[in-house]
Amino acid sequence: MIVHRAWHWWIGTLVFGAVCVLGVALGTVSLSPMQVLAALTSHAPAAVHSIVVTLRLPRVVLAALVGVALGTSGTTLQATLRNPLAEPYLLGVSGGAAVGAVAAMMLGVSSALWPLLAFVGAGVAVLLAIGVARGAGRSGHTDVRVLLMAGVVVGAFANALIMILLANVSPNTIRGALWWMMGSVADATWYTVAWLGLYVAAGVAYLVAYAPEIDVLTLGEDSAAGLGVDVHRATRRAFLASALLAAATVAAAGLIGFVGLVVPHMARAFGLSRQRAMLAGCAIIGATLVVASDLLARVVIPPSELPLGAVTAVLGVPFFLIQLRRMR
Amino acid sequence: MIAYEDVTIAYAASASPVVTGVSLRAERGAVTAIVGPNGSGKSTLVRALLGRVPLVSGRITIDGTDVAEIPRRDLARLCAVVTQREDTTFARNVAEYIALGRYPHTGAWGSAAAGDSGAVSAAARRAGVESLLGRVTDELSGGEWQRVRVARALAQGGDALVLDEPTSFLDVGHEMQIFQLASSLAESGTAVLLVSHQLNLVARFATSMILLHHGAVVATGAPDAVMRGELLERVYDWPLVVTRDPAVNAPMLVPLRRST
Numbered sequence: 162m163i164v165h166r167a168w169h170w171w172i173g174t175l176v177f178g179a180v181c182v183l184g185v186a187l188g189t190v191s192l193s194p195m196q197v198l199a200a201l202t203s204h205a206p207a208a209v210h211s212i213v214v215t216l217r218l219p220r221v222v223l224a225a226l227v228g229v230a231l232g233t234s235g236t237t238l239q240a241t242l243r244n245p246l247a248e249p250y251l252l253g254v255s256g257g258a259a260v261g262a263v264a265a266m267m268l269g270v271s272s273a274l275w276p277l278l279a280f281v282g283a284g285v286a287v288l289l290a291i292g293v294a295r296g297a298g299r300s301g302h303t304d305v306r307v308l309l310m311a312g313v314v315v316g317a318f319a320n321a322l323i324m325i326l327l328a329n330v331s332p333n334t335i336r337g338a339l340w341w342m343m344g345s346v347a348d349a350t351w352y353t354v355a356w357l358g359l360y361v362a363a364g365v366a367y368l369v370a371y372a373p374e375i376d377v378l379t380l381g382e383d384s385a386a387g388l389g390v391d392v393h394r395a396t397r398r399a400f401l402a403s404a405l406l407a408a409a410t411v412a413a414a415g416l417i418g419f420v421g422l423v424v425p426h427m428a429r430a431f432g433l434s435r436q437r438a439m440l441a442g443c444a445i446i447g448a449t450l451v452v453a454s455d456l457l458a459r460v461v462i463p464p465s466e467l468p469l470g471a472v473t474a475v476l477g478v479p480f481f482l483i484q485l486r487r488m489r
Numbered sequence: 490m491i492a493y494e495d496v497t498i499a500y501a502a503s504a505s506p507v508v509t510g511v512s513l514r515a516e517r518g519a520v521t522a523i524v525g526p527n528g529s530g531k532s533t534l535v536r537a538l539l540g541r542v543p544l545v546s547g548r549i550t551i552d553g554t555d556v557a558e559i560p561r562r563d564l565a566r567l568c569a570v571v572t573q574r575e576d577t578t579f580a581r582n583v584a585e586y587i588a589l590g591r592y593p594h595t596g597a598w599g600s601a602a603a604g605d606s607g608a609v610s611a612a613a614r615r616a617g618v619e620s621l622l623g624r625v626t627d628e629l630s631g632g633e634w635q636r637v638r639v640a641r642a643l644a645q646g647g648d649a650l651v652l653d654e655p656t657s658f659l660d661v662g663h664e665m666q667i668f669q670l671a672s673s674l675a676e677s678g679t680a681v682l683l684v685s686h687q688l689n690l691v692a693r694f695a696t697s698m699i700l701l702h703h704g705a706v707v708a709t710g711a712p713d714a715v716m717r718g719e720l721l722e723r724v725y726d727w728p729l730v731v732t733r734d735p736a737v738n739a740p741m742l743v744p745l746r747r748s749t
Contacts, residue, residue: 243578377592381576386539388645389565389593434581 225448232447235421248421249407252312256319257286258411275412283408344417344470360409372436419477496547525701565593568649569642580627590644616640632663716740
């Protein structure tokens with residue numbers, strides 16, 4: 162564990178800024194940073210202005226918001242469950258959210274309400290997973306390993322439900338749904354950015370407010386109770402806020418796995434441990450990681466794009482395996 | 490002062506009780522020790538104090554008030570508990586870890602109350618872990634870790650301290666440090682409730698002992714009254730004798746070999 166230093170924040174912010182500039186500049190049509198700047202100050206040709214302001218900038222901002230949400234959701238779930246392998250995707254939260262979002266799409270609900278239905282799906286998935294873990298554990302104890310397994314099973318069940326939902330729709334819809342299930346910020350609009358921004362702001366503010374309580378929860382349920390924390394209520398609160406954040410990203414950008422797993426480990430590698438600092442660190446690292454992954458997805462085989470969720474999974478799975486080895 | 494009044498505990502409504510009709514008092518200025526074989530209900534009593542297991546009947550009070558009626562944070566300010574096990578998944582700086590003991594004193598948004606940093610350094614000094622403040626929790630030895638945990642409980646403040654098997658896995662030197670610390674805390678007015686398997690050390694340091702067997706109290710009183718050979722032999726189901734240790738003038742249990 163290295164010592165946390167103040168300049169880490171500056172480096173992190175600079176790297177994030179640089180990745181964002183690259184994210185706006187690079188693509189099928191590459192622009193220079195000066196052209197990007199000109200477009201932002203509206204001294205640019207209409208085509209460049211349109212590429213920057215209506216295509217790439219909302220895409221980069223959306224990717225950053227997704228990263229903030231998944232990073233903060235991941236660190237909260239890991240701390241609350243005292244499990245370095247916890248994250249919304251593996252716990253079935255994202256799967257549940259996907260069922261909600263697919264159902265919303267098929268019912269023709271306005272896209273601003275997709276996060277709410279995704280949240281309902283995520284909430285049901287969380288409660289199911291907790292219920293299974295509680296049922297299996299000793300009275301008053303939640304076995305985190307069982308919870309992780311329950312999450313995986315709930316996720317598989319969610320996948321099955323999505324397949325059933327999609328069984329009778331047109332091939333076009335399936336193509337769209339498939340692309341979306343692999344995660345993408347390609348269709349970002351300022352409208353999507355605006356509503357995801359609202360959900361992320363609310364969710365992160367809530368987690369920041371309750372961060373000291375989550376710090377105490379990392380000691381385990383009995384010790385947390387001894388320090389005056391209502392363990393069940395605090396766990397539920399942390400779970401629902403994390404689920405809301407994960408659900409909102411699923412509704413906006415589809416299933417993007419492993420970001421919530423990888424990001425908190427990177428933040429801890431920078432010496433962070435207090436939950437408020439972790440939230441700030443995970444927000445910056447998460448945003449950087451998703452913007453960079455999206456950039457990678459665009460530039461590897463232009464003009465085609467790789468699915469964003471596939472890129473994060475390719476980066477995240479080896480990381481997960483390394484962590485799993487370390488746990489033994 | 491912590492008092493258990495005729496406490497019966499079952500993990501589920503239908504299950505048979507794991508603790509039956511236990512009454513005990515941990516007075517200020519004394520070390521009160523709960524002893525008994527594995528599974529005799531010692532830790533269950535501690536968890537009941539924390540509200541982690543429901544009481545079937547009876548009540549637990551602190552200074553006469555039922556703990557069920559005390560808001561959790563207020564309870565945490567009155568009584569600190571070092572539980573038997575603690576999760577160590579995520580390492581922290583030791584000073585930051587001890588400061589978690591100040592959680593019940595923090596205001597809205599977790600802002601530190603006046604005197605918090607003073608309380609942390611005072612607790613570290615008292616537990617003898619000042620030199621560890623700059624270290625990280627996953628680098629500590631077993632003995633250092635237990636003392637740091639006690640320091641966190643001391644930072645919590647309050648007049649009552651519960652230690653659930655604080656010396657498991659510790660060598661004799663570290664064990665003695667914890668027992669001496671418990672005893673000196675009691676001398677300065679704290680009510681110390683100690684759960685331990687170290688009968689000989691308990692007999693030396695405790696003011697009174699409670700012997701549990703199958704969830705019920707089978708003996709209680711001063712160490713001399715509880716440390717009786719035939720009683721302990723029956724409870725622990727092993728041949729033993731109790732002599733008197735002349736060096737420290739305390740009863741001493743010596744387990745014998747069982748004839749096969």
